[in-house]
Amino acid sequence: MTDLWLILALLLLPLAAIIAWPLLRPVAPGANAVDSNASADLQAHAVLYREHLAELEASRASGVVDETQYQSLKTELARKLLSEEGGGYRMAAARQGGRGLLFALAFLLPFTAVGLYFYWGSYSDLALYRDIAASQTGATDLVAEARITQQLRARAGSHPEDLTSRYVLAQRLLVSNDLAGAIAEYRYIVAREPQAANVRAELAQALFFASGSQVSPEVVKEVALVLEAQPDNATALGLAGIAAFEREDFAAARAHWQRALAQMPPGSSAAQALSAGVARAEQALAEAGGGQLQQPIAQVPAASTSGAEESAVSGSENRISVKVTLSEAVQASPDTPVFIYARTEESPMPLAIVRLAAADLPTEVVLDESKAMMPGRSLKTVDQVQVVARLAINGNARPAPGDWQGEIKLLPRSDWSKPVHIAIDQQM
Structure with missing residues (x-):
């Protein structure tokens, strides 16, 4: 799955870098001076507002303006202050809020995309496809x-x-x-x-x-x-x-x-x-x-x-005579399937296979071209095999825990003419 993660990284990391670029790029010359000037202007407007408000309160106290005029002039003074300082406040808020949003997007976007892929995508199907491809090349156990x-x-x-x-x-x-x-x-x-x-x-x-x-x-x-x-x-x-x-x-x-x-x-x-x-x-x-x-x-x-x-x-060269016996320690019903087959060390797929029942044992069988399971895959195509006899307790052709088996791990072609013996005595 390494290539999948590499592809995801190639798709997501550039996008995250683009989002984070404004945070990483160097500050332009004069940007700090502009921010200092903006801050000084805000302070000057505040001082001027307080002076005008003090003058207005003094006029009310001396009776130059009544209460109604005082409230109207005070409201107008505040509106004027806000109109003059609003741009500076918006710029500061945009700078601070924008940086936080960019940080959040840069980190959350890749994780969100990966999570959505696992939820809606076909990750398990891709993994199964890769396993099947490995099986076809004999790279599985x-x-x-x-x-x-x-x-x-x-x-x-x-x-x-x-x-x-x-x-x-x-x-x-x-x-x-x-x-x-x-x-x-x-x-x-x-x-x-x-x-x-x-x-x-x-x-x-x-x-x-x-x-x-x-x-x-x-x-x-x-x-x-x-x-x-x-x-x-x-x-x-x-x-x-x-x-x-x-x-x-x-x-x-x-x-x-x-x-x-x-x-x-x-x-x-x-x-x-x-x-x-x-x-x-x-x-x-x-x-x-x-x-x-x-x-x-x-x-x-x-x-x-x-x-x-x-x-x-x-026919005389591509055949293996196998005598199969069942250990006395193994308990199984008479109709329990017994699979006797030859395979290569690289692939679990049988080159030749015979199915019997526990009641048929002990017996002698012959694995040859007529027992091949697939065209192009038979004993004639290999020079050495593994020979396995397996008692399938659960009745499944695939090996499973609880089955009993015996095997010859390596049988070269030079020994195929000699009868071989397998005792089913090992539990999987």
Whole structure:
């Protein structure tokens, strides 16, 4: 927040300096002489008034003027004195009162402006935005990640019209494997912005994961709506290819995956996965006797033509076999969620994750490319990981106080081929 305070200072301090300038500038030559002359004039007028008043009182006492004339002349004498001295009094009052006002403005204005900013401004929103930006670069820890998600939940409740913050929340929930929460947020957005095809595609993806990687009728419906609005949406094309493959329409599956592949950066993990899918579809076509389509389809780029072979090789390299046990000292209901995942030391976001229940332990799971949560972030992209097994007492995918976990703090790629063991025995 340092730059914010610097900007506020740059805006407010010059204004305060301008207000205080009359107090700080040197007194002009002769200004003191003018003030002395004005003071002497005021004293002379006062002496002259007292002399005239004494003469007037003497005239009343001798009977030259009666009481009525005395009061009238006295009033006129006082009016004349005030008219002659009024300018001097006003100048002195302006000098003294003006300095006090300038002092007050110079000090109060900056504090008032800062106070109004905190009351009416978006200080908390700016802080949340900075935390999210830090999270995306991996510069946050688990406590900060949990705080960000909680703040996004609170904002979603207090600002129902802020769909952008809700969308960020949905993505975070999806990555943390809180599929029910992610689906609820995606549905909220789509209900208010039905033309948001990208959001609808992510909703279809979340529904696909929630159904155990099965293409449900709702997934098919959402994918159809996305492709109607965006025929080249890679997420929807990938799901459409899976649906076609499941119904053994291998030609359609190959066509969908090839179109999705054209949207992916060459060499990315998503492109490699799609290349492997295209190879599977072509193999299934050949086995079914339909290797040649009546309408030619664009070939897979040369760098990906050996996708099946690369997938077989990378499948053996980019996998970690983990045996997970639960300490006897840990008491939990059988349906308590257990999250087993691999991540980098720099980022809390999982590269591969599996969700089980306490009743499933002890067990052995495999973390590989198929367990990746986001395109472009998988085991293939790193050379060392942390492996964590966590018993989520509160059922939250995000770590929370009271959870139990075990971990391997550093597992280099050279040891991935060896089975590892994690005992859940440490309370957070």
